[in-house]
Amino acid sequence: MNALGWGLLLTVLLAGWALLDGAVQGGVPLVRPLGGRDDSRRRVVLAAVAPFLLLGEVWLVAAAGVLLAAFGHVEAVLWAAGYPVVVALLVAWVVRDAALWLRSRLTAPRWRQGWDVTAQAASLALPAAFGALAGVAWVRLSVVGAQADGGSGAAQALALGVPVVTAGLAVATARVHGGLVVAARAPGTTAQAAVRPVRRALVPAAALATLGALGALAVAALGTASALVAAVLLVAAAGVALAARFDLDRGVHRSGVVRAAGPVLAVVPVAATAAVAGPATLALAASPAVLHGLTWPVLGAFAAVLVAQAVSWRVLVRPLGPRTAVFL
Amino acid sequence: MTAVDAARLQFALLAGTHFLFVLVTLGLGPVVAILQTRWAAARDAGRAATLESATRFWGQLYLVNYALGIAAGIVMELQLGLHFPGLLDVAGGVLGAPLVIETMAAFFLESTFLGLWVFGWHVLPRWAHTAAFWAVVVTGYLSAFTVMVANGFMRHPVGFAMVDGEARVTDAAALVTNPAALVSALHVLGACLMAGAFLLVGVSAWHLRRAPSRLPGVVAAGLPGAMMSAENDVWRRSMRTGLVTGTVGAFLATGSGYAQFAYLQDAPGGHPPVVGIGYAVMQGVGGLVFLVGCVLLLLLPGHVLFRLWRPLRTALYGTLTVLLPVPFLTGLLGWVSREVGRQPWAVAGVLRTEDAVSDASAAAVITSLVVLVGTMLTLAVADWVVMARLARRGTTRLALGAPPAEVLRDGDHDDPTDGVRDDRAAVLTFGGTR
Ligand code: HDD
Ligand code: HEM
Ligand code: HEM
Numbered sequence: 064m065n066a067l068g069w070g071l072l073l074t075v076l077l078a079g080w081a082l083l084d085g086a087v088q089g090g091v092p093l094v095r096p097l098g099g100r101d102d103s104r105r106r107v108v109l110a111a112v113a114p115f116l117l118l119g120e121v122w123l124v125a126a127a128g129v130l131l132a133a134f135g136h137v138e139a140v141l142w143a144a145g146y147p148v149v150v151a152l153l154v155a156w157v158v159r160d161a162a163l164w165l166r167s168r169l170t171a172p173r174w175r176q177g178w179d180v181t182a183q184a185a186s187l188a189l190p191a192a193f194g195a196l197a198g199v200a201w202v203r204l205s206v207v208g209a210q211a212d213g214g215s216g217a218a219q220a221l222a223l224g225v226p227v228v229t230a231g232l233a234v235a236t237a238r239v240h241g242g243l244v245v246a247a248r249a250p251g252t253t254a255q256a257a258v259r260p261v262r263r264a265l266v267p268a269a270a271l272a273t274l275g276a277l278g279a280l281a282v283a284a285l286g287t288a289s290a291l292v293a294a295v296l297l298v299a300a301a302g303v304a305l306a307a308r309f310d311l312d313r314g315v316h317r318s319g320v321v322r323a324a325g326p327v328l329a330v331v332p333v334a335a336t337a338a339v340a341g342p343a344t345l346a347l348a349a350s351p352a353v354l355h356g357l358t359w360p361v362l363g364a365f366a367a368v369l370v371a372q373a374v375s376w377r378v379l380v381r382p383l384g385p386r387t388a389v390f391l
Numbered sequence: 392m393t394a395v396d397a398a399r400l401q402f403a404l405l406a407g408t409h410f411l412f413v414l415v416t417l418g419l420g421p422v423v424a425i426l427q428t429r430w431a432a433a434r435d436a437g438r439a440a441t442l443e444s445a446t447r448f449w450g451q452l453y454l455v456n457y458a459l460g461i462a463a464g465i466v467m468e469l470q471l472g473l474h475f476p477g478l479l480d481v482a483g484g485v486l487g488a489p490l491v492i493e494t495m496a497a498f499f500l501e502s503t504f505l506g507l508w509v510f511g512w513h514v515l516p517r518w519a520h521t522a523a524f525w526a527v528v529v530t531g532y533l534s535a536f537t538v539m540v541a542n543g544f545m546r547h548p549v550g551f552a553m554v555d556g557e558a559r560v561t562d563a564a565a566l567v568t569n570p571a572a573l574v575s576a577l578h579v580l581g582a583c584l585m586a587g588a589f590l591l592v593g594v595s596a597w598h599l600r601r602a603p604s605r606l607p608g609v610v611a612a613g614l615p616g617a618m619m620s621a622e623n624d625v626w627r628r629s630m631r632t633g634l635v636t637g638t639v640g641a642f643l644a645t646g647s648g649y650a651q652f653a654y655l656q657d658a659p660g661g662h663p664p665v666v667g668i669g670y671a672v673m674q675g676v677g678g679l680v681f682l683v684g685c686v687l688l689l690l691l692p693g694h695v696l697f698r699l700w701r702p703l704r705t706a707l708y709g710t711l712t713v714l715l716p717v718p719f720l721t722g723l724l725g726w727v728s729r730e731v732g733r734q735p736w737a738v739a740g741v742l743r744t745e746d747a748v749s750d751a752s753a754a755a756v757i758t759s760l761v762v763l764v765g766t767m768l769t770l771a772v773a774d775w776v777v778m779a780r781l782a783r784r785g786t787t788r789l790a791l792g793a794p795p796a797e798v799l800r801d802g803d804h805d806d807p808t809d810g811v812r813d814d815r816a817a818v819l820t821f822g823g824t825r
Contacts, residue, residue, distance in 0.1 A: 103799040103800060106798075106799050107799070110795070113510060114506055114510045116506075117502045117503075117505055117506035117509070118502065118503055118506040120461075120465075120502070121494075121498055121499045121502040121503065122499075124464075124465060124468065124494050124498055124499070124502075125494045125495050125498070125499050127468050127469060127472075127494065128468070128490055128491045128493065128494030128495060129491060129494075129495070130472075131468070131471070131472055131479065131483075131487060131490055131491065132483070132487030132488065132490060132491035133487070133491075135472070135476075135479040135480070135483045135487065138472045138476075138479070139472070139476040139479070139480075139749075142472055142473050142476070142749070143476075143749065143750075143751070146473070146751055146755055146759070147755075149469060149473060150473075150758075150759045150762060150763060152469075153465065153466055153469055153470075153763060154762060154763065154766050156462070156465060157462040157463075157465065157466060157766060157767065157770065158766060158770065160458060160459075160461065160462045161458065161459060161462060161770040161773065161774065164454075164455065164458030164459075165455070165458070165773060165774065165777055167790065167798075167801075168455060168777045168780075168781060168790075169777060169780060170801055349483065349484070349487070350484070350557075352484075352559065353483075353484045353487065353559075356488065356560065357487070357488055357491060357492075360488075360491075360492050360495075360496070361491060361492070361495050363496075364492065364495040364496035364499070364500075365495060367496070367500060368495065368496075368499045368500055368503065371500055371503045371504065371507075372503050374507070375503055375504075375506060375507045375511070378507060378511045378514055378515060379506070379507070379510050379511060379514075383795075385794070385795060385796070386513040386514055386795075387510075387513070387795050388509060388510045388511065388512040388513055388514075388792070388795070389790075389795040389798040389799055390454075390509055390510070390790055390791060390798075
């Protein structure tokens with residue numbers, strides 16, 4: 064497999080993470096609002112996103128492995144420029160996992176409520192840190208980074224602004240996606256209540272996507288042509304968000320657009336980043352000898368993973384019912 | 392503190408934390424898998440109930456441990472690139488292969504199957520559910536082995552050539568059969584089995600020691616012919632399993648431990664004292680555990696162990712509980728010996744540690760040390776507190792594998808008003824739209 068193949072694999076892994084783990088990132092902040100003071104209601108919200116936790120986060124672990132093996136120099140560039148963001152990402156991720164796994168193990172109400180607050184905060188920080196890191200990639204893996212170092216004012220403004228916008232975008236899109244997953248899996252009133260926060264998040268998501276599209280246009284104007292693709296993707300995502308909002312306002316909760324909005328929005332930050340940073344990333348790939356040597360083991364493993372995940376999703380993604388295993 | 396020192400200290404502390412969880416994951420995994428297999432195969436209802444309790448109890452501890460094991464592993468993976476980019480520049484061509492196979496093949500599958508096991512509990516057919524856990528165990532061992540291949544290369548590099556300052560694999564088979572990977576993996580396996588066994592034995596002994604106060608007198612004395620409580624049966628079974636795996640583990644650890652000295656001979660000498668202390672402690676612990684394990688195994692036929700003279704029995708149980716941390720501390724010491732023994736090299740004879748560290752400022756690295764290590768240790772302690780509470784609670788109110796309505800009700804402390812209760816009833820039965 065050549066560098067392009069590895070780049071596509073990396074994008075697929077990151078998109079898979081955004082899609083699956085995004086359900087957790089967006090669902091967990093609803094635990095307290097939807098569950099209220101009733102612990103079993105809170106756990107119903109958790110149960111709606113629980114299977115996505117273990118099966119979702121490994122996609123980012125695998126992406127980090129691919130980054131390390133095939134794009135070690137990209138990793139070095141990103142980590143050097145985004146050091147605090149990487150540390151924040153790690154902390155948020157680890158804290159969220161621990162909070163979710165530990166909260167229901169003891170019964171003391173304070174224990175549970177304390178972890179719920181922690182999980183909620185970490186579930187906002189996680190997409191924010193990931194989005195900010197994506198923004199760092201936009202800057203460092205395009206012409207913007209060099210021009211900002213060279214003192215160009217426009218580039219410097221982009222270098223500061225883009226990570227903020229992508230961070231906000233990742234938070235807003237995860238919120239939409241997670242809310243829709245809870246609405247699809249949870250029973251009765253909980254499901255209905257989950258639609259409200261989704262509705263509220265759609266307009267900010269569209270606004271941030273539009274801002275991101277403007278940023279991408281600016282990056283393209285400075286010289287990285289592939290950013291045009293990102294602009295198109297982001298505008299399309301903003302359109303989907305607004306259309307979904309329109310349907311929800313009309314009381315249509317199960318239209319095609321509403322169903323598509325979650326996955327589309329969850330994936331768009333990754334897709335846009337791949338478009339902006341793709342060419343520079345491919346140029347920094349490991350030597351062809353290394354890439355070819357790893358091809359078959361990695362593709363074989365990925366095929367096995369896809370089969371295992373497909374089977375698991377068939378078993379696990381069904382609306383909650385008397386045979387749901389509640390553990391979180 | 393320089394950035395190099397901070398990065399090394401941070402790596403050591405986080406790796407040590409990760410390894411404490413790994414010991415339990417790898418040590419308890421096969422035990423849970425075997426318990427579940429025997430449960431699936433059991434025909435007698437009473438026996439099946441005991442094995443089900445045992446599977447769910449140890450499985451739940453496994454899961455609570457795994458939660459932080461994953462988290463600590465994630466930190467490990469990212470910190471390699473964060474703090475030791477030089478390692479990837481020089482040895483990335485070699486280390487990349489095991490690490491990417493580990494994440495793609497092993498972790499990915501491992502977590503997928505574990506998710507299927509936990510959340511597919513009431514949905515999958517019994518045999519498929521059991522197979523899912525065996526898959527967790529096998530992929531877990533696969534991932535540990537690939538890590539050992541990477542780390543073994545750093546300890547004792549083989550099968551490579553330097554091309555333009557970068558290490559390239561020339562002989563993949565040599566990389567995998569490197570004694571610092573293969574023999575050491577067996578050694579780690581022994582250490583893990585021992586750790587899992589000490590957990591089984593220590594917790595079971597704690598419960599058995601308290602059993603008399605909970606049971607009617609005859610039964611508690613363990614007199615022949617007396618019926619045993621179902622819970623006591625769980626602890627006796629676990630104790631027996633633990634004694635067997637622990638003795639096997641100690642045998643593996645000592646056998647492969649002495650075998651490791653073979654490849655260490657060609658390494659440059661002159662270690663700091665901690666390395667020698669580590670070797671001595673490991674030899675002492677490994678040997679003693681094997682000997683004592685053999686003696687205790689001899690007491691198993693005819694349940695002699697459980698019928699010893701009361702005061703002796705209580706003292707024995709108490710000692711076994713107190714000794715629980717021993718394999719964990721020994722394991723940490725082993726790693727300190729291995730990693731400190733490698734210094735000043737990151738990859739022995741190829742790359743110096745100081746040349747592998749990133750050029751992040753000392754202040755940045757120290758900040759991340761405080762933040763990451765502080766977070767990880769806090770969460771680890773919380774996790775161990777939970778494990779201790781769950782271990783003490785025993786087989787009552789297990790969440791893993793219980794029906795959802797029962798699990799959801801476990802936090803019911805307050806006396807809900809009628810309105811709340813109605814609402815909750817609706818949630819519990821998942822009544823409503825579908
Ligand atoms: C319960 C744990 C335990 C026990 C009883 C032992 N070991 Fe060990 N030892 C480990 C746990 C461990 C470990 C944590 O698993 C290490 C660290 C790295 C590794 O591969 O295994 C290790 C490493 C390690 C090393 C360093 C290898 C290197 O630097 O590459 C040596 C020489 C030994 N051991 C020798 C022994 C001997 C001679 C033992 C008994 C007779 C023994 N160990 C028992
Ligand atoms: C999980 C068990 C492990 C423990 C407890 C552990 C422990 C340690 C310790 C104590 C050090 C500091 C040595 C010193 O600087 O004097 C260290 C350094 C290091 N270890 Fe490990 N280690 C473990 C596994 C690994 C593995 C599997 C790898 C690689 C695949 C690895 C790679 C490194 C690196 C890159 C350093 C820093 C550079 C150096 O000091 O040489 N370690 N580790
Ligand atoms: C540089 C060293 C290491 C790195 C980068 C690393 C990385 C990781 C990562 C990313 C995970 C999470 C996997 C998941 O999401 O399922 C993990 C878990 C795991 N690691 Fe490590 N690891 C290291 C050292 C070790 C060592 C030395 C062993 C054993 C000998 C080990 C065995 C395991 C096991 C069994 C798990 C499963 C989860 C658990 O611990 O409970 N790792 N590791």
